[in-house]
Structures are given as C-alpha cells and as structure tokens.
Amino acid sequence: MSMPQILVVEDEPKLVRLISEVLSSTGYSVITARSGEQALEIFPKERPDLILLDIVLAKEIDGYEVAKQIRQYSDVPIIMLTAKVRESDLLHGFNVGADDYLTKPFSSKELLVRVKAVIKRTRNEVKDMSVVEINCGQLKVDLARRRVFFEEREIKLTKTEFDLLHVLAINKNKVLTHQMFLTEVWGEEYQYDIDYLRAYIRYLRRKIELDPANPIFIKTSQGVGYYLDCPEKT
Numbered sequence: 001m002s003m004p005q006i007l008v009v010e011d012e013p014k015l016v017r018l019i020s021e022v023l024s025s026t027g028y029s030v031i032t033a034r035s036g037e038q039a040l041e042i043f044p045k046e047r048p049d050l051i052l053l054d055i056v057l058a059k060e061i062d063g064y065e066v067a068k069q070i071r072q073y074s075d076v077p078i079i080m081l082t083a084k085v086r087e088s089d090l091l092h093g094f095n096v097g098a099d100d101y102l103t104k105p106f107s108s109k110e111l112l113v114r115v116k117a118v119i120k121r122t123r124n125e126v127k128d129m130s131v132v133e134i135n136c137g138q139l140k141v142d143l144a145r146r147r148v149f150f151e152e153r154e155i156k157l158t159k160t161e162f163d164l165l166h167v168l169a170i171n172k173n174k175v176l177t178h179q180m181f182l183t184e185v186w187g188e189e190y191q192y193d194i195d196y197l198r199a200y201i202r203y204l205r206r207k208i209e210l211d212p213a214n215p216i217f218i219k220t221s222q223g224v225g226y227y228l229d230c231p232e233k234t
Contacts, residue, residue: 003028004028004029004048004049004050005028005029005030005031005046006029006030006048006051006052006115007032007033007039007046007050007051007052008023008032008033008051008052009032009033009036009038009039009052009053009054009057009066010032010034011034011035011059012054016032019111020032022112026112028115035057035058035059036059036065036066037059039053039066040061040066040070043070043074049076049077049119050076050078050079050115050118050119051067051070051079052079052081052102053067053079053081053098054080055080055081055084055089056082063080063081063082064092064093064096065096067080067093067097067098071096071097071158077119078097078098078100079099079100079101079102079118080093080098080100080101080102081102082101082102082103082104083103091199091202091203094160094199094200094203095203097159098158099158099160100118100160117189117190121163121186121187134170136169136172136217136228136230136231137216137230137231138151139208139230141165141166143170148162148208150208156207157204157207160185160186160200161204164181164200164204165204165208165228167181167185168226168227168228171228173227173229173230175221175224175226175227176226176227177225178194178197178224179191179192181225181226182196201218201226216229217229217230
C-alpha cells in the first residue's frame with residue numbers, strides 16, 4: 001500500500017519546514033499551502049489522504065472555513081493545528097468536521113503518532129455489517145449508509161461523531177468505559193484522553209438529544225463511561 005499524501009496548511013514557514021521534514025522522513029508525501037485560499041484551490045486537484053490545518057491563517061479564510069468548505073464534498077480526515085485549547089474552540093472544530101486536534105507546540109513524535117492514528121482508523125473504518133440498522137426508540141442509526149435519523153428527520157454528523165455513535169449503538173444498553181471508547185474510535189494512543197471524549201459526547205448530545213442537559217439516549221455511568229439507553233423492544 002502506498003504511503004498517504006498529506007496536505008499541510010500553515011502560514012509559518014519554519015513550522016511548515018519542520019512538519020514537512022518530519023513527515024517526509026517517515027515516507028509520507030507532503031504538499032503545502034500557505035493560506036486557506038490556496039488550500040481550497042489545491043485540495044480538489046491533489047485529493048490528499050489527510051489535511052493538517054492551522055486554525056489561524058494570515059489571510060481572510062481561516063482553518064474553520066477551510067474545513068467547512070471541504071466537508072461539503074469530502075470526508076478526508078482533518079487534524080487541526082492550534083494554540084487554542086478552550087472547549088469552545090474544540091466544539092467549533094468538531095462542528096465543521098475536524099477529526100482531531102494537535103496543540104502547538106508539539107513534538108515530532110506527537111505529530112507522527114496523531115497522523116498515524118487518524119490514517120489507521122480511516123482505513124479501518126469498515127466494521128461488522130451483520131447488523132445494518134439499529135433502532136433506539138425514535139432514534140435510528142443506519143450503519144450501512146452511515147446516516148442517523150430522529151423521528152424520520154436526518155441528523156447530520158461528522159465522521160468521528162458517527163463512529164462514536166456507532167460504538168454506542170452496537171453496544172446499546174451496555175456501559176462502555178472511557179478507555180474502551182477512546183481506543184475503539186480514536187486508537188490506543190488516545191486511551192487516556194478523557195477530556196477529549198467528554199467534549200465529543202457533549203457535542204454529540206447537542207445534535208441528537210432534545211435536551212442535552214437531560215439526555216434520554218446517551219447516558220453517563222458516573223466515573224466509568226457512557227451507554228446508549230434503548231428500549232429492550234424496538
């Protein structure tokens with residue numbers, strides 16, 4: 001299997017050189033864009049396998065807008081590069097389709113671990129299709145077509161949000177630990193990033209729950225993990 005091609009969208013020349021050297025030395029093919037505008041021009045021509053996307057870019061189009069526009073026609077994995085660590089920034093990134101975050105400054109090792117993990121789970125996303133649809137009261141999860149419906153109204157989820165709901169759905173009414181979720185959805189490298197999981201659960205609840213503060217589907221098992229609460233007979 002050929003090594004993936006990665007598009008690096010970053011306007012700091014030194015950081016671009018560092019990222020490019022680290023990735024190239026590991027065998028990845030690297031292309032770069034110095035602005036959001038350039039990234040949007042390059043992407044449809046090159047069709048890279050992954051995007052490393054800085055949030056704050058010098059020109060008019062920032063990383064959030066780049067991700068939003070690309071998500072209109074592609075599910076390419078996107079890792080946001082950011083100096084911001086506020087939850088509001090994480091949720092904004094999740095909303096426009098980010099798959100992961102890498103906080104500046106980061107080490108070469110951390111960069112490679114995150115890139116490898118995201119590419120691995122993208123390539124291994126085909127799961128057991130012996131069950132193609134799961135019903136949970138008014139919530140329907142179509143595993144085969146990767147679509148979600150509440151009372152026949154489709155709910156738009158990002159790739160990672162769907163992967164998270166997929167794990168909940170195929171294990172409905174079973175409590176899964178934080179580590180199990182993180183390992184299954186993001187990979188073993190993330191098994192202790194509990195705050196990361198909590199942020200994603202919070203945002204997923206905003207999309208599928210009528211009252212996210214009092215969820216009826218995604219329940220918390222305090223100190224242990226989460227589960228999808230479904231009627232036994234649906």
